[in-house]
Amino acid sequence: MIAQLTGTVLTAGATSAVVDVGGVGFLVATTPQTAAGLRPGEVATLHTALVVREDSMTLFGFAEPAEREAFELAQTASGVGPKLALAIVSVLAPGELKRAVLAEDLNRLCSVPGIGRKGAQKLVIELKDRVLVLEDAPGGPAPVAAQDAWRAQVAEGLQGLGWSARDADAACDAVAHLVDADPDISMALLLRAALNSLARR
Template sequence: MIASVRGPVQHVGLDSVIVEVGGVGLLVHTTPGTAADLRRGSQATLATSLVVREESLTLYGFADADERALFEQVQTVSGVGPRLALAMLAVHPPDVLRGAISGGDLATLTKVPGIGKKGAERIVLELRDKVVAGEASPGTPARAAGREPWRSQVGEALVGLGWSAKQADDAVEAVAGQAGDGGDVSGLLRAALRELGR
């Protein structure tokens, strides 16, 4: 298993990055918040999880090992694959997800596109006794500030997570006052996700 990658960032997409490792560019799928923290040409260190399928090898990357651990844990639930597990981490940080699972908070879980009431109940039923609320890793790195154009980055990330363009635009407008000089893309994305969850 590839547990981590480190190297210069060659490309940053909405929900993926390419990191050069030993002369090879590895495509790493991430949450929009993690991708927004990385810059082309900068050094990146990501905790990773390799998902092996008959027709593909797909690498998923995370800001820290805590996110990776939860990503792998939620996939033990029937019907939860890597894309849905990544969407869960895109909408909620690990400590919020663990709290929702251990507390049976279905409303929080169903804010994730692709998780309905039955899916949320199944996740709670199968993982309630396996997760500990507030189990965030110490020393989690602080998110770096994003740069313009934050509006399109946040809007495209929301559409990529399953909301309509109209919902994404409304959420972007709702958090525009928090942008300040240039805007922290990952912070604004989290604020927009909270706005959509109301």
């Protein structure tokens, strides 16, 4: 089990990164928020989970241990694979997932692409006793790098989670005022605001 990687970031996309550890480049699938905090050429530490399938091995990486814990916990529910678990952690912070399950907030759970009402009900039933261990992930990733770059990064991250290009553009429009009000707003906050705007539609 590879539990952590520390190395130089070679590339960082919307939902993945390549990290050089001792000359070996590890491809890591990430949440948009984690990817937004990675900068090529800089050293980064990712808390990882290795998912082994019959025909593949996929490494998932997170900025905080709490996010990895939520990712692994989500997969204990029937019908939730790593792709859907990554979407859950991308939309809901660990503390938000905990509160949504305990409060049986089906609308909040349905804001995750790929989760319908029946799936949300199943998550509540199966995870209610397990989410008590989850805690909020501390801190936040780096601020938005460039005024013109945030739209592309947010849109790419949303499309990576399964939203259409049209929905992603609409979400960017909905959160543009946040960037105007605070140019130093973090990409994580911007992505969460964009996801919340989509959940309200």
